[in-house]
Amino acid sequence: MGTLYMVATPIGNLEDITMRALQTLRDVEVIACEDTRHTQRLLIRFSIQKRLIACHAHNEEASAAGIIKLLGEGNSVAFVSDAGTPGISDPGARVVQAVRAAGFPVVPIPGVSAVATLVSVSGFTGKTFTFEGFLSPKSGRRKKRMEQLLERGEAFILYESPFRVVKLLKELAELAPDRRVLVGREMTKVYEEFYEGTASEVAANFSQRQSVKGEFAICISPQETGFGKLQEDS
CATH class of the missing domain: 3.40.1010.10 (Tetrapyrrole methylase, N-terminal domain)
Incomplete structure (x- = not known):
């Protein structure tokens, strides 16, 4: 067999x-x-x-x-x-x-997974997190699902393409401007990058770039105060 x-x-x-x-x-x-x-x-x-x-x-x-x-x-x-x-x-x-x-x-x-790779360097997922993967390409559905995820009180992980990542980050900044966010771009590759900040800071950074390339994984913290609050609560 x-x-x-x-x-x-x-x-x-x-x-x-x-x-x-x-x-x-x-x-x-x-x-x-x-x-x-x-x-x-x-x-x-x-x-x-x-x-x-x-x-x-x-x-x-x-x-x-x-x-x-x-x-x-x-x-x-x-x-x-x-x-x-x-x-x-x-x-x-x-x-x-x-x-x-x-x-x-x-x-x-078993072996490599992009979600586990990002979580390992995020520092703010806590005991539980939601892996959502790719959200809908339609803005209305995407924003509605992000609202639901933000209300759950736990970290969540998204994947996104370079063609829609700036739109996603702007929408996230509108919904929760002070939420801590870690973006992993091209993880494990030559041009690997990790960029952390509030949703507003991250959206502004990527919006100002002349070009946005690569594969993206995004970790959103459980609450607006991010890692420091997690340490206080532990």
Whole structure:
């Protein structure tokens, strides 16, 4: 019986891949990936040659059937997204559901996750936080959801593209101008940047930049007084 391995891959720096992940990629017969070209660069870096099949957000349900067929033939399959841990704001959840329902084992190969990476350097998440991922691209829905998250009294983590991040930060500043915010840009990569301040300060900084590039993760503190208040309450 074949096994499906959910393999976490680096979010930027290829040296962050685990030894177990590399061994798994070497051992399986097939690798299902979000973008075959992207994954091929990772495999070339570590001298791994494997059969690749595409499994992305637009074909995940159909690909699950193909993966189940491979597993039924006795093949082991590794599933990877473009970066980080599969199934976290990335394809993978539907494949896992289908494979498990078909009676095949699913094994996690843990590693890097952008949300965990940002939380580890934020200093103000407290005991609990909400991971929201990408908000709606529509302004009205996005602002309404942010209002709900701000009212929950706990830190929350967002992902955003460089095309909408300034709009998101401005909207956040309108809703909670004094809330502490940490922005992680291009984490683990050459141009990695962490910028912390109030929502107003962060929005102003990124609004004044001539260009905004990279992948963004944003951590919003539980209350306006931020880390100092957390220390007082502990």
